[in-house]
Amino acid sequence: xxxxxxxxxxTIATLQDRSIQFYRQMVRIRxxxxxxxxxxxxxxxxxxxxxxxxxxxIAVGVCGALHQDDYITSTHRGHGHCLAKGASPKxxxxxxxxxxxxxxxxxxxxxxIADPATGNLGANAIVxxxxxxxxGAAFSARRLGxxxxxxxxxxxxxxxxxxxxxxxxxxxxxxxxxxxxxxxxLYNEYTHFSETTAGDICARPAAFGIHAETVDGQDVHAVYAxxxxxxxxxxxxxxxxxxxxxxYRYTGHHVGDINREYYRTRQEEQTWKTExxxxxxxxxxxxxxxxxxxxxxxxxxxxxxxxxxxxxxxAMESPYPAAGEVEKHVYA
Amino acid sequence: xxxxxMRELTFAQAIREALAEEMRRDPRVCILGEDVAEAGTPFxxxxxxxxxxxxxxxxxxxxxxxxxxxxxxxxAMTGLRPVVDIMFGDFLTLTMDQMVNQAAKIHxxxxxxxxxxxxxxxTLGATRRSAAQHSQSLHAWFAHVxxxxxxxxxxxxxxxxLLKTAIRDENPVIFFEDKMMHHKLKGNVxxxxxxxxxxVADVKREGxxxxxxxxxxxxxxxxxxxxxxEGAGISAEVVDPRTLWPLDEKTLIDSAKKTSRAIVIDEGxxxxxxxxxxxxxxxxxxxxxxxxxxxxxxxxxxxxxFSPPLEDLTVPTEKSVFETARKMCAKx
Numbered sequence: 001x002x003x004x005x006x007x008x009x010x011t012i013a014t015l016q017d018r019s020i021q022f023y024r025q026m027v028r029i030r031x032x033x034x035x036x037x038x039x040x041x042x043x044x045x046x047x048x049x050x051x052x053x054x055x056x057x058i059a060v061g062v063c064g065a066l067h068q069d070d071y072i073t074s075t076h077r078g079h080g081h082c083l084a085k086g087a088s089p090k091x092x093x094x095x096x097x098x099x100x101x102x103x104x105x106x107x108x109x110x111x112x113i114a115d116p117a118t119g120n121l122g123a124n125a126i127v128x129x130x131x132x133x134x135x136g137a138a139f140s141a142r143r144l145g146x147x148x149x150x151x152x153x154x155x156x157x158x159x160x161x162x163x164x165x166x167x168x169x170x171x172x173x174x175x176x177x178x179x180x181x182x183x184x185x186l187y188n189e190y191t192h193f194s195e196t197t198a199g200d201i202c203a204r205p206a207a208f209g210i211h212a213e214t215v216d217g218q219d220v221h222a223v224y225a226x227x228x229x230x231x232x233x234x235x236x237x238x239x240x241x242x243x244x245x246x247x248y249r250y251t252g253h254h255v256g257d258i259n260r261e262y263y264r265t266r267q268e269e270q271t272w273k274t275e276x277x278x279x280x281x282x283x284x285x286x287x288x289x290x291x292x293x294x295x296x297x298x299x300x301x302x303x304x305x306x307x308x309x310x311x312x313x314x315a316m317e318s319p320y321p322a323a324g325e326v327e328k329h330v331y332a
Numbered sequence: 333x334x335x336x337x338m339r340e341l342t343f344a345q346a347i348r349e350a351l352a353e354e355m356r357r358d359p360r361v362c363i364l365g366e367d368v369a370e371a372g373t374p375f376x377x378x379x380x381x382x383x384x385x386x387x388x389x390x391x392x393x394x395x396x397x398x399x400x401x402x403x404x405x406x407x408a409m410t411g412l413r414p415v416v417d418i419m420f421g422d423f424l425t426l427t428m429d430q431m432v433n434q435a436a437k438i439h440x441x442x443x444x445x446x447x448x449x450x451x452x453x454x455t456l457g458a459t460r461r462s463a464a465q466h467s468q469s470l471h472a473w474f475a476h477v478x479x480x481x482x483x484x485x486x487x488x489x490x491x492x493x494l495l496k497t498a499i500r501d502e503n504p505v506i507f508f509e510d511k512m513m514h515h516k517l518k519g520n521v522x523x524x525x526x527x528x529x530x531x532v533a534d535v536k537r538e539g540x541x542x543x544x545x546x547x548x549x550x551x552x553x554x555x556x557x558x559x560x561x562e563g564a565g566i567s568a569e570v571v572d573p574r575t576l577w578p579l580d581e582k583t584l585i586d587s588a589k590k591t592s593r594a595i596v597i598d599e600g601x602x603x604x605x606x607x608x609x610x611x612x613x614x615x616x617x618x619x620x621x622x623x624x625x626x627x628x629x630x631x632x633x634x635x636x637x638f639s640p641p642l643e644d645l646t647v648p649t650e651k652s653v654f655e656t657a658r659k660m661c662a663k664x
Contacts (some may be wrong), residue, residue: 071410104443121409122442126408132402135432139403140410143362143388150406163429168401173394275655329444330478332502 016291022064023286026279026303031308032089036079036096036110039312045096047109051082054250057278058183059084061223062151062243063229066121070135070219071150076111077249078123081153089308090204093315101318105325119148128154128161131180135167138178138240143251149177149234157188159197159204168240170253172208177234178206180242181225183217185249187328190263205242217245218278248272255309337523338433344377344514346488346521347453350495351378351415353525355385358413362389364400365417373417375455375514397426401452402591405504408450413499418454420466421508424473427452435504443605451498455511456484457549457599460646463622464635467643469548474506475576475609481505481530482576486551488519490574495527496593501530510549517552527530531578535587539569542593542657545584545610546572549647550597550629556650557657564654566661584610585617593624593660597648602630625657 030039033053037119039045052059055077063072063084074081087103095102096110103113114122121137124130141148158164159182171178188196202212211233215226230241246312250273253259260269286292341349355361363381365373370391374377382390394401397418404414418424424431435448453629456469475482481503485491491509500504510517527566537558546554551572558568573580588594594614598606607628614626629648637643 073406076532091441102443104441104445107443108441112441114445116440116445121439122446123404124434126429128431129434132399132430133406133409135399136406136408137410139408140407140412143407144411146411147484163398163402166396169394170396170399170403273527329440329442331481332439332444332447 015046018064019221019282019291020305022060023279023282023292023297024300024304025084026058026078026220026282027304028089028308029059029083030054030279031301031304032079032083032092033298035093035308035312037251039096044316046098049096049101049110049255050253051251052077054184054272055185055217055224055247056138056215057220058088058181058247059153059244062153062179062227063219064179064224065227066119066149066151069119070148071121071134073121073125073143073150073152074113075127075130075154076123076125078111078156080155082113082115082120084124085115085120087113087115089118090310090314093311094318097315097318098320099315099318099320100325101315106321107325107329110161128158128163129165130154131158131161131167132207132328133139135171135176135178138171138176139174141177142174147235149179149231151179151181153181153183156182156184156193156197156201159201160188165204168205168210168242171240172210174238175237178240179234180240181229182244183247184244185247187249187253187263189253190257192263198279201244202242208242210242212242214244214246217247218276220278220282236254243303248276253289337521339523340518341488342515343488343491343509343517344375345364346492347377347495347509348379348381349521350492350499352381352384353617354496354499355381355389360411360413361415362412363415363417364391364393364404365534366393366395368392368417375511375513380415380632388618397422397423398430401427401430402434404450405430405438405448407446407447408472408599409438409446413449415451415499416455418452421454421456421470422465422468424454424470425596431474431480431504431506432477436477439503440445440479447502448504449502451495451505451507453507456508457510457512458476458631458636459643460512460639461638461643463638468635469631471506471508471576472605475606478621479504480577483530483574484508484510484576486536486546486548486549486572487575488517489521490528490534490572492521494574495532497530500527505530508548512549521522528574530575530615531580531619533573533580533583535569535583536572537568537570539567539591541567541591541661542569542595543587543591544568544570544595544597544653544657545587545614546570546597547576547599547606549599555651556596557653560650560654561657564658566658568657579613581613584614588614588618588626592621594618594622595627595629596652597602597629597653599631599647602628603633605630624660625658629653629656658661
């Protein structure tokens with residue numbers, strides 16, 4: 001009895017630590033994107049910016065189940081995945097501004113952040129382009145016997161790409177430790193997914209005999225629990241799995257996508273933000289369960305906003321790459 | 333006078349020997365492709381490898397060129413050195429995103445952080461009566477893309493030495509084999525270990541009156557033409573660049589300077605093709621030493637027809653090269 005009670009207290013402490021950690025990470029992603037939006041709308045950031053706001057629970061829940069040396073592949077909407085896997089906001093902002101201190105020396109930009117130190121094989125600007133890479137990383141992991149798992153993040157728009165079906169077939173045949181995480185934010189760019197996606201999403205992996213689960217992508221604990229189960233399963237030789245996370249993209253396809261009424265209503269956006277926000281849901285739960293109070297959460301937000309502003313300042317002050325950088329790294 | 337350790341091997345045997353040696357030397361090397369294991373490919377180039385290295389390293393894949401090429405990209409990034417087999421060069425179209433948008437760019441986009449040490453072996457060449465979708469020579473497409481290297485050997489010796497180097501290279505290398513040479517072309521190959529660096533051309537025959545720059549299947553055509561030319565009192569030099577990128581510009585230019593005339597012969601399409609690039613290199617580098625414009629000979633600009641008499645019209649022959657060269661060497 002005593003042992004059980006002790007274990008239970010420990011579980012609660014772990015749960016509290018984890019919940020606070022998840023909250024912190026989600027707020028970091030949200031406030032990172034807040035700065036991106038600010039930089040972009042002030043014309044300080046070149047190129048395109050695809051914000052992850054609204055989808056934070058997926059990156060945080062899934063990466064929470066991974067080891068540092070496990071692999072991820074990310075997408076054009078990838079800032080959240082990078083941060084959740086452990087990337088530094090300073091080096092990310094520098095990359096977003098095309099500066100020398102960026103993760104890729106400014107040569108990749110927002111859509112190509114890569115970081116071997118955190119197992120980030122790179123964000124990919126070809127929709128569905130990284131599915132082979134993630135599956136290949138799992139192929140290596142199995143061949144080398146290093147116990148690593150690969151996670152392939154992609155949006156529901158990538159369900160239209162044939163590569164997914166080729167590599168799911170391979171992954172199941174070879175029982176590769178790969179988790180396909182489909183973030184269904186409802187919109188393929190400017191088109192509702194129901195107009196582009198025939199049949200049932202999970203029937204696709206099921207056709208290959210791949211274990212598939214669906215989870216509320218706004219509930220970080222639900223995402224984490226599912227990811228943990230599927231990652232453990234993959235790590236222990238159980239083969240690939242598919243995790244469908246239902247979520248919502250708060251902003252446009254990219255920051256410049258302002259007038260969205262032709263494809264969705266402001267009311268719909270508002271409903272998701274007020275009723276289904278992953279940060280608010282977790283914050284309310286932490287308070288209700290007595291694991292945190294409002295002051296703690298607000299203090300965390302102030303502290304993280306300051307961190308993000310400092311990261312932006314670092315990036316603004318970072319020099320542009322020297323001209324000699326342009327021809328470097330074409331070949332290894 | 334051949335060395336004591338010199339044997340005569342077919343082109344296919346030289347390829348197989350290179351793979352076997354590199355697989356013995358480096359456990360990270362593995363082969364992925366359709367019917368590469370027990371079948372040894374339809375061309376029987378890989379026969380015997382699965383018996384020595386097992387199905388973990390000689391891996392039969394489904395008919396999913398994009399899928400297994402993508403897996404190879406990811407595997408190369410994470411610790412393996414895959415050699416992908418794309419049976420017919422025409423099927424390269426199915427791998428284009430993986431090779432052009434992924435493999436070629438990952439090192440650069442990541443600011444040098446990730447590397448893709450893989451080889452993609454494939455075939456080129458017409459006159460096998462295989463019609464328009466099994467006969468193309470598409471090597472120019474890959475030589476056009478920064479980040480890729482392209483090897484295009486013409487002899488068993490070059491095939492073995494270049495393939496070993498390609499497998500050890502830290503970059504994606506596309507390796508083109510003329511399918512007509514696999515079993516028909518024999519040549520001396522030393523039994524002792526050797527490699528050939530990428531980017532070093534080879535003078536296959538020395539001459540003084542005209543330079544015939546030829547690649548892959550066209551090297552034997554050029555050598556045959558050189559014999560005919562000798563009968564007509566014309567001394568032809570045959571230069572094989574051996575790799576399209578990196579390209580040994582100097583050897584091509586020096587030869588053209590010496591002979592003052594040059595024909596470039598390649599089995600790909602001429603329009604915007606390899607012959608255009610090589611002719612440009614020679615024209616710029618040897619302009620003041622040339623007697624006239626560099627002449628280009630390649631495949632006719634048509635889909636390859638099935639009917640043998642038609643197909644035979646589509647590629648340069650010893651006779652057509654001989655006649656072209658003789659005209660260029662005629663005294664005014």
